[in-house]
Amino acid sequence: MDTEDSSVTCSVVLEWLNELGSTVRKINHRTATLRLVRNIEREIFVEVRPEKNNQIIKLAIKGISVFNKFMAQGKASIKFQQNKCTLFLSNAPSAKLIGFLKTIFIKMTGHVPQSKGNCKNKFALKSLEGIQEISPATSTEVNRAKEKALAVSRATVTTPSPSSVRKRKFLEENGVKIPTAKKLYENPLVGEMTEEQKEVLKAVQCGRNVFFTGSAGTGKSYLLKKIISILPPDVTVATASTGVAACHIGGITLHQFAGIGLGSAVLERCYQLASRPSIASIWRRTKHLVIDEISMVDGEFFDKIEAVARHIRRNDKPFGGIQLILCGDFFQLPPIAKVNDQINYCFKSESWKKCVHFNYELKIVHRQSDPEFVKILNSIRIGRVTEDITNKLKATANQKIERNGILATRLCSHIKEADEINNFQLDELKGEVKEYNAHDSDESMMKTLDQQITVPSRLILKIGAQVMLLKNININKGLVNGARGVVTKFVDGMPSVLFRSGTNYLVKAEKWSVKLSTNAIVYRKQLPLKLAWAFSIHKSQGLTLDCVEMCLSRVFDAGQSYVALSRAQSLDSLRVIDFNEQQVWVNTDVLQFYKNFRRNRHEVEIIPLGKKLKIEKKNNYLTRS
Structure with a gap:
């Protein structure tokens, strides 16, 4: 566990109530650090230490209840029953907040002995002497807390939210009431990071403008989510060049954020569009801008939003002083270009040279475990197709990759072609038709939801329908995003699906959320199929597909064949029909960019200074800090 899980820095409001429920005292700190500490009597306290004054407050963790529904948005509240005080936390890095609440949960339910004294002991509350910071939770404590959580029954409790009473699962031990929701003590972003991923994360924490790249399956999206989780939500905007990619990282499209439409207008008009109050306020409060799938962002558009940033923020620094975190692979799909127009990659823009100085490449592949297939994909990525590669891919044409009645998904170069195949095959099936309509929180946003999430607003199924799971349900059972299955029956109107892993799953509706540029969130509830x-x-x-076939004869973009092939988990789960080496090509500008990129990375020097590392700049490429 992170050694800093016993503290979190965020905005804090402390509110004390009297017996009648009226507010008698309220303190608002724009920035404060919360630490878990214990006194010499082993009692645990939350210490609130403001950034701008020395008014330290300690609250004993006894009889507390935690409202954690919005942890992913960096918000939570802790109600201290004995003190009649509630802590409202906001603008907290989500990973830090989850770690902090998890530590409270584990320390109070799996480790803390019975208190020996009064929680209002003057020494415990006021004296700094004898106060000790809580140590990180150990794996033994984590497992013990999980076991106790599984044994807890339901209880009804009023949460600290202003106007709602909700029924939730709570765990009560040693006077502590904490929701036992799985997400309280299991952070989905917790996992062993590679050294190369840690290097990027450290550069971001140091406030550097970074671009990191890597082949398909090297954990770029995982790292990007990790980065977003350590940044303050209120001043961080996560964007992507496409709606689906934006939804994947819980953000919005870059065009939504920029507020200048397609960016085809002259610069003065772009200034006017971005000066609208609702757009300008977002530009001005943003300190960290994340852009995923940067390979699909047009260079001219990138130049325009960089100029807009300086203009709106009245700051002449590159991008108006906003920290940039860019992610993508230029060997994959390029920006959309008009017929006969040259592709204008982002790295060719003037702004790229001014703004992007820290460059990293992830090289460890996680999606495919077969070294031979990884080697093939790395060669195809750079447009190199040997006779051996051609023969191996052609040999897959005769492979039988179907299992349990699950057919291979055909990857098509055009969306219309894929829709036509699906509709035709569904019509061919006999039997009862089941229709499932999504429930959208705002029906006027249906078009936006359709563009930004893969789950359809209207889903029609029959027994025998080939389906794909669109959400991680149970990783251990193979119920992951991209898993292939077939509908075998309907139970109480809901589809039962047999997946390729052999798991049967009675599918239930799940919820997707899309963030708007106004920070409002709209939801869609639908079957994840x-x-x-x-x-x-x-x-x-x-996506990672476990049963896929393709015919690449109609590919029309550089990198499109590589994207298709790299969706497969292995050569054994792949079928390529009529492969021809002419179907694989790479843009020469991209090849030159990566050639320069790698050469400059080798020229970077790391000079150790005591326990720290000094960052040396050379040819606009910098080392880790």
């Missing part, structure tokens, strides 16, 4: 006889290459970006 999509017809999967066919899928477009563009829509498959980011």
Whole structure:
């Protein structure tokens, strides 16, 4: 566990109530650090230490209740029953907040002995002498807390939210009431990071403008989510070049954020569009801007939003002083270009040279475990197709990759072709038709939801329908985003699906959320399924498919063949029909960019200074800090 899980820095409001429930005292700190400490009597306290004054407050963790529903948005509240005080936390890095609440949960339910004294002991509350910071939770404590959580029954409690009473699971031990929701003590972003991922994360924490790249399956999206989770939500905007990619990282499209439409207008008009109060306020409060799938951002558009940033923020620094975190692979799908127009990659823009100085490449592949297949994909990524590679890919044409009645998903170069195949195959099936309509929190946002999430607003199924799971349900059982299955029956109107892993799953509705530029969130509730006889290459970006076939004769973009092939888990789960080496090519500008990129990375020097590392700049490429 992170050694800093016993503290979190965020905005804090402390509110004390009297017996009648009226506010008698209220303190608001824009920035404060919360630490878990214990006194010599082993009692645990939350210490609130403001950034701008020495008014330290300690609250004993006894009889507390935690409201953690919005942890992913960096918000939570802790109600101290004995003190009649509630802590409202906001703008907290989500990973830090989850770690902090998890430590409270574990320390109070799996480790803390019975208190020996009064929680209002003057020494415990006021004296700094004898106060000791809580140590990180150990794996033994984590497992013990999980076991106790499984044994807890339901209880009804009033949460600290202003106007709602909700029924939730709570764990009560040693006077502590904490929701036992799985997410309280299991952070989905917790996992062993590689050294190369840690290097990027450290550069971001140091406030550097970074671009990190890597081949398909090297954990770029995982790292990006990790980065977003350590940044303050209120001043961080996560964006992506496409709606699906934006939804994947819990953000909005770059065009939504920028507020200048497609960016085709002259610069003065772009200034006017971005000066609208609702757009300008977002530009001004942003300190960290994340852009995923940067390979699909047009260079001219990038130049314009950089100029807009300086203009709106009245700051002449590159990008108006906003920290940039850029992620993507230029060997994959390029920006959309008009017919006969040259592709204008982002790295060719003037702004790229001014803004992006820290460059990293992730090289450890996690999606495919077969070294031979990884080697093939790395060669195809750079447009190199040997006779041996051609023969191995052609040999897959005769492979039988179907299992348990699950057919291979056909990857198509055009979205229309994929839709036609799915509709035709569904019509061919006999039997009862089941229709499932999504429930959207705002029906006027249906078009936006359709563009930004893969789950359809209207889903029609029959027994025998080939489907794809669109959400991670149970990783251990193979119920992951991209898993292939077939509908075997309907139970109480809901589809039962047999997946390729052999798991049967009675599918239930799940919820997706899309963040708008106004920070409002709209939801869609729908079955996490999509017809999967066919899928477009563009829509498959980011997916891992366990049973896939393709014919690449109609590919029209550089990198499109590589994106399609790299969706497969292995050569054994892949079928390529009529492969031809002419179907694989790479833009020469991209090859030159990566050639320069790698050469300059080798020229970087790391000079140790005591326990720290000094960052040396050379040819606009910098080392880790």
